[in-house]
Amino acid sequence: MALDENKRQYISQRGGKTYFMLGDEACAYGAIYAGCDFFAGYPITPASEVAELIAEELPKAGGICIQMEDELASMAAIIGAAWTGARSMTATSGPGFSLMQENIGYGIMTETPCVIVNVQRSGPSTGQATKPAQGDVLQARWGTHGDHNIIALAPNSAQECFDLVQECFELADTYRTPVILLMDGEVGHIRESVVMPELSAVKHTSRKIAERTEDVFGGQELIPGMIHYGEGMNVHVTGSTHLASGMRDVTTPHVHDELIKRIYSKIDSNRENIVRVETDLNPDGKARVGVISYGASARPARGAVKLARAKGKNVDFLRLITIWPFAKKQVAEFSKELDIILVPEMNLGQMSREIERFVDSDVVTVPRIGGVPHSVDEIYRVIMGVV
Amino acid sequence: MSEPRHRLMDFVREEIMPHRFCSGCGCGTVLNAFTNAVEGIGLDSAKMVCVSGIGCSSWIPSPYFKSDTLHTTHGRPIAFATGVKVMRPDLTVVVIAGDGDVAGIGGNHLIHAARRNIDLSVFMVNNMIYGMTGGQVAPTTPAGVKTTTTPHRNVEPAFKVADLVVAAGASYVARWTTYHVFPLLESMQNAMSRKGFSFIEIMSQCPENYGRRIGLRTGIDFLRQFKEKAIRVDKARGMTEEELEDRIVIGKLCDVERPEYVTELQKVTAEQVDLLRAEKEKVD
Amino acid sequence: MIIRFAGFGGQGIVVSSYIVGKSAVLDGKKAIQNQAYGSESRGGECRGDVIIADEEIYELEPTYYDVLIAMTQPAYEAFVPLLKPGGTLILDKDLVVTDKKLEPKRIKKYAISATDIAFKTFGRKIVANMIILGYMNTLLGAVSEGALEKAISESVPRGTEKMNLEAMREGIKLAGEGVK
Numbered sequence: 021m022a023l024d025e026n027k028r029q030y031i032s033q034r035g036g037k038t039y040f041m042l043g044d045e046a047c048a049y050g051a052i053y054a055g056c057d058f059f060a061g062y063p064i065t066p067a068s069e070v071a072e073l074i075a076e077e078l079p080k081a082g083g084i085c086i087q088m089e090d091e092l093a094s095m096a097a098i099i100g101a102a103w104t105g106a107r108s109m110t111a112t113s114g115p116g117f118s119l120m121q122e123n124i125g126y127g128i129m130t131e132t133p134c135v136i137v138n139v140q141r142s143g144p145s146t147g148q149a150t151k152p153a154q155g156d157v158l159q160a161r162w163g164t165h166g167d168h169n170i171i172a173l174a175p176n177s178a179q180e181c182f183d184l185v186q187e188c189f190e191l192a193d194t195y196r197t198p199v200i201l202l203m204d205g206e207v208g209h210i211r212e213s214v215v216m217p218e219l220s221a222v223k224h225t226s227r228k229i230a231e232r233t234e235d236v237f238g239g240q241e242l243i244p245g246m247i248h249y250g251e252g253m254n255v256h257v258t259g260s261t262h263l264a265s266g267m268r269d270v271t272t273p274h275v276h277d278e279l280i281k282r283i284y285s286k287i288d289s290n291r292e293n294i295v296r297v298e299t300d301l302n303p304d305g306k307a308r309v310g311v312i313s314y315g316a317s318a319r320p321a322r323g324a325v326k327l328a329r330a331k332g333k334n335v336d337f338l339r340l341i342t343i344w345p346f347a348k349k350q351v352a353e354f355s356k357e358l359d360i361i362l363v364p365e366m367n368l369g370q371m372s373r374e375i376e377r378f379v380d381s382d383v384v385t386v387p388r389i390g391g392v393p394h395s396v397d398e399i400y401r402v403i404m405g406v407v
Numbered sequence: 408m409s410e411p412r413h414r415l416m417d418f419v420r421e422e423i424m425p426h427r428f429c430s431g432c433g434c435g436t437v438l439n440a441f442t443n444a445v446e447g448i449g450l451d452s453a454k455m456v457c458v459s460g461i462g463c464s465s466w467i468p469s470p471y472f473k474s475d476t477l478h479t480t481h482g483r484p485i486a487f488a489t490g491v492k493v494m495r496p497d498l499t500v501v502v503i504a505g506d507g508d509v510a511g512i513g514g515n516h517l518i519h520a521a522r523r524n525i526d527l528s529v530f531m532v533n534n535m536i537y538g539m540t541g542g543q544v545a546p547t548t549p550a551g552v553k554t555t556t557t558p559h560r561n562v563e564p565a566f567k568v569a570d571l572v573v574a575a576g577a578s579y580v581a582r583w584t585t586y587h588v589f590p591l592l593e594s595m596q597n598a599m600s601r602k603g604f605s606f607i608e609i610m611s612q613c614p615e616n617y618g619r620r621i622g623l624r625t626g627i628d629f630l631r632q633f634k635e636k637a638i639r640v641d642k643a644r645g646m647t648e649e650e651l652e653d654r655i656v657i658g659k660l661c662d663v664e665r666p667e668y669v670t671e672l673q674k675v676t677a678e679q680v681d682l683l684r685a686e687k688e689k690v691d
Numbered sequence: 692m693i694i695r696f697a698g699f700g701g702q703g704i705v706v707s708s709y710i711v712g713k714s715a716v717l718d719g720k721k722a723i724q725n726q727a728y729g730s731e732s733r734g735g736e737c738r739g740d741v742i743i744a745d746e747e748i749y750e751l752e753p754t755y756y757d758v759l760i761a762m763t764q765p766a767y768e769a770f771v772p773l774l775k776p777g778g779t780l781i782l783d784k785d786l787v788v789t790d791k792k793l794e795p796k797r798i799k800k801y802a803i804s805a806t807d808i809a810f811k812t813f814g815r816k817i818v819a820n821m822i823i824l825g826y827m828n829t830l831l832g833a834v835s836e837g838a839l840e841k842a843i844s845e846s847v848p849r850g851t852e853k854m855n856l857e858a859m860r861e862g863i864k865l866a867g868e869g870v871k
């Protein structure tokens with residue numbers, strides 16, 4: 021469903037202003053701007069504020085927000101809703117994200133567009149419930165079983181929580197797949213200024229619709245169109261291996277081979293259309309040291325780069341906005357003249373492993389766990405130690 | 408001349424018939440009762456969504472019944488169906504799944520859906536075993552039975568699922584067996600025509616993976632036993648727990664009017680939309 | 692400028708940090724507000740931090756503060772060592788007994804009877820935080836007075852705007868009179 025009258029009304033009343041709000045709240049407002057019709061969630065720190073704000077505001081925009089009995093059910097409900105044509109979303113944190121893996125896999129296999137917000141906290145298990153972390157980077161990529169591909173974006177400010185959740189909905193519909201907004205407890209729980217634009221600035225692409233039930237899961241298309249429920253088209257949706265018609269065929273090797281390769285490659289072959297990075301290169305191009313970061317960690321990382329430059333040091337900076345699929349071309353390009361790449365992240369080195377695969381430079385993690393983000397000074401000292 | 412076409416053929420995905428249920432399995436009976444029920448009350452299958460999980464009875468809607476179908480992960484069909492129903496309350500949403508799905512791994516979704524009184528019809532086919540995976544103990548397997556994962560004997564009591572759903576707050580709950588086809592059919596019609604959470608526990612047979620462990624070799628053996636063990640709910644009311652120990656209480660266990668979940672959600676949304684409009688008019 | 696408000700639940704600690712951050716945004720500055728969450732914020736202790744800057748803010752959770760507003764004894768004892776040398780300490784003098792040994796060098800100390808004045812003047816202890824806000828802002832010029840007024844009006848419960856603004860102005864007056 022595109023922006024209906026109720027959502028247009030809502031945006032015209034709330035838009036065109038600057039607010040001071042939590043990253044979590046910005047994410048919730050962004051979802052309404054994206055035309056989210058349905059939210060299902062379960063309370064969890066530090067993501068509860070997403071659900072609380074959506075519960076307050078989504079009905080005003082004509083949508084429905086429900087609290088389910090757990091995260092398994094939340095994920096299930098948003099997939100069910102998506103097949104009625106709704107734009108749907110859930111929000112959680114690590115323990116809930118673990119539970120959602122089952123039906124995230126179902127969403128991938130059934131090519132169901134939906135958005136999962138993970139406001140990452142310190143784990144494993146209950147860990148430091150109220151403290152931020154970036155420990156779910158690889159879980160977002162490989163958390164559900166089986167071969168698959170995923171799209172995940174990482175905002176580094178409250179404004180980006182608002183902006184990127186909208187991009188998540190667009191990507192979900194464009195590539196017909198679950199998309200993860202990989203926030204962290206830090207960006208979720210800081211209040212900053214957020215500009216919510218006017219209605220005229222809001223643009224949506226509508227979901228592609230298939231003409232025949234036989235093509236809903238393949239046919240000639242890399243990314244097939246959907247047919248929503250209630251159209252009398254007898255759509256058959258299954259998490260088991262299936263033919264283009266949706267009918268199960270769990271034994272023929274080439275059926276599985278073709279299905280999984282197509283689902284994998286619709287994201288892989290569109291990598292350049294999906295991936296976004298932000299670079300801040302040393303003005304005279306002489307840097308031999310680079311810093312790559314993402315999410316909240318990218319803030320002190322950028323500050324440290326600026327500080328080092330102010331001291332006359334040459335340092336390049338790259339921020340991953342798209343976490344998955346990995347920006348391998350951009351990172352390889354960035355690394356060409358660099359001897360060493362520092363990777364500040366709020367874990368013991370997850371994205372560093374992926375970066376290492378695509379560069380010749382030495383990759384050094386600047387880890388941070390314990391629930392407090394890096395300080396500018398701590399990253400600055402590491403930079404000064406290697407320049 | 409072409410062969411005469413069965414009147415219910417429009418309700419099944421003809422291209423994949425014949426079905427693959429084992430000989431003597433109760434699932435075919437349930438499919439038969441279900442299609443008859445749909446036809447009998449004139450439901451338009453284009454306005455139905457059938458949701459199922461993982462297990463033999465989940466094959467009744469997926470792939471056999473011809474409508475929009477959501478064949479989900481094990482245990483989660485009611486949670487998926489909730490998302491469908493909330494966004495399309497005009498569609499008739501039916502969950503058909505087994506006891507392992509609905510009462511085992513998905514038991515929590517069942518009780519919360521009943522508590523919410525969401526307008527779903529859940530038909531739980533209870534064959535007292537995990538049949539598809541080869542005969543492991545289920546939460547509905549009677550105590551004492553030897554299964555592949557209770558090779559010595561099952562020490563757990565069987566779950567009385569319909570009674571649980573009554574307690575959880577459903578609008579309509581009944582229990583029947585595959586022997587009681589006509590009352591089952593009528594009960595399905597009641598469930599699908601009324602608003603609120605409806606639940607029918609259908610005691611069914613699995614000769615292949617359960618019957619052979621308890622000396623019931625064929626479907627007929629099971630049906631004979633269902634007939635003997637069944638006792639109408641009104642008769643059962645005067646009996647003690649010991650007297651009912653080995654019996655199957657059949658009939659309508661509850662039928663009450665309660666506010667329906669999606670209707671109430673929609674009221675909230677309508678109120679909030681109006682309030683926002685009023686806010687705007689005040690500003691203007 | 693990095694400011695920490697600290698005290699007990701019900702003293703308006705978090706909302707104070709929110710109001711300062713919101714005022715800064717109204718002034719066109721950058722601001723980040725942060726607070727203790729979830730189980731961390733149970734049991735009464737409470738804090739709210741705000742960072743204000745003219746340019747992009749890179750330090751998300753600073754270790755040291757330019758300003759500490761301490762409204763309880765435990766808040767003072769826990770956080771005064773984190774003031775930067777030369778920083779500013781503002782406290783409710785009826786609620787906090789200071790201890791020189793805990794304090795960094797060259798800090799500027801201001802102690803007012805905010806809670807007592809709030810009760811005597813407005814009949815409501817809860818507006819002590821507004822007195823502190825007016826007082827602090829006059830001392831430090833963190834945000835514009837207009838922005839502060841607007842932020843307060845938009846952040847306090849409906850119907851209490853007037854009392855809160857008056858309490859804030861009481862704080863401005865105290866600062867103008869040089870009350871320490």
